[in-house]
Amino acid sequence: MALSCFSSKDTDIFDVMSRRRSTRKFDPKPIEEWKTEKILATADTAPTAGNFQGFEIFHVKDEKIKEKLVKAVNNQPYVNSSLVLVYCKNPSRVKLDFPATTLKKFAIQDATLAAAYSQLAATVLSLSSIWIGMINEKKVVQIIGTKLVPSSILCIGYPTQQKLSKPRKNLAELIHVLG
Numbered sequence: 001m002a003l004s005c006f007s008s009k010d011t012d013i014f015d016v017m018s019r020r021r022s023t024r025k026f027d028p029k030p031i032e033e034w035k036t037e038k039i040l041a042t043a044d045t046a047p048t049a050g051n052f053q054g055f056e057i058f059h060v061k062d063e064k065i066k067e068k069l070v071k072a073v074n075n076q077p078y079v080n081s082s083l084v085l086v087y088c089k090n091p092s093r094v095k096l097d098f099p100a101t102t103l104k105k106f107a108i109q110d111a112t113l114a115a116a117y118s119q120l121a122a123t124v125l126s127l128s129s130i131w132i133g134m135i136n137e138k139k140v141v142q143i144i145g146t147k148l149v150p151s152s153i154l155c156i157g158y159p160t161q162q163k164l165s166k167p168r169k170n171l172a173e174l175i176h177v178l179g
């Protein structure tokens with residue numbers, strides 16, 4: 001299904017960004033397959049170092065694996081949402097002639113951007129998400145059966161309530177103008 005089924009307000013990038021809010025309470029209803037595909041495809045539109053796509057995504061469908069993941073993320077219960085995506089770093093995909101430490105840094109940035117793009121795609125699709133950064137990496141690696149280190153988990157689903165924007169610090173406190 002094309003995005004043409006949305007109004008221009010639904011897809012206005014600034015409106016989408018201001019509507020995105022972390023959600024920890026989801027309706028258990030499943031997410032349409034085409035929406036899942038769109039979220040995954042959007043992840044792959046994010047910029048990556050050298051365009052080498054130094055990340056991989058594990059789409060967790062198995063409810064038992066989700067239960068194990070809940071325990072591996074400090075018992076955060078929302079990790080059983082309809083769509084659970086584990087974003088992993090894969091520095092070996094980044095074929096650039098730089099030290100391993102640099103490639104690792106690139107891979108974490110690649111995986112992070114991919115997840116951030118996915119969150120925005122979810123918002124356009126009337127879904128909501130929560131970013132899980134509190135991860136026991138060793139446990140998650142074991143549970144999903146990979147050697148790749150996870151950087152974040154996105155739990156996505158239909159929100160049970162619409163939230164207003166969260167207050168932020170004054171922008172001036174975050175911006176340093178040089179010159």
Ligand SMILES: Cc1cc2nc3c(=O)[nH]c(=O)nc-3n(C[C@H](O)[C@H](O)[C@H](O)COP(=O)(O)O)c2cc1C
Nearest residue numbers: 020021022023024073076130131132133134135166
């Ligand atoms: C790096 C990072 C790690 C996070 N880890 C968690 C987490 O483990 N559990 C959680 O409930 N929220 C987590 N969050 C979500 C933040 O709490 C949330 O984004 C923040 O409070 C701002 O709220 P908003 O997303 O609604 O604007 C994380 C967000 C980021 C970017």
